[in-house]
Amino acid sequence: MGIAISPSILSSDFANLSAELSRIESADWAHIDVMDNHFVPNLTIGQPVVEALAKVSPVPIDAHLMIEDPDRWAPGYVEAGAA
16 A cells, blocks of 8 residues: 545635535545544534535545544444545
8 A cells, every 4th residue: 555645624715615625636535634622622523514525525535533432423424424
C-alpha cells in the first residue's frame, strides 16, 4: 500500500461543503473530523451532515470520531456513508 491523500474539510467553507468536496476529487479520501464538545472542546459535524456529504462526495469519507463512546456511535457513521 502506498501513500494515501486524505484532506480534511475542517477548514472548508461550511456554507459550500459540496463545492469544497469537488475541489478534492483527486484525493483518495475526504477526512471529516467529528467532535462532540465533550471528548474534545470543539463541536463540528454530526451524522446527518456526514450522510449528506457522502451522497455528493467524489471520494470516500474518512470519519475521525473525536467523541465520547465512539463504539456506540461508529455504526451510525458507517451507515451514514463514512469509513
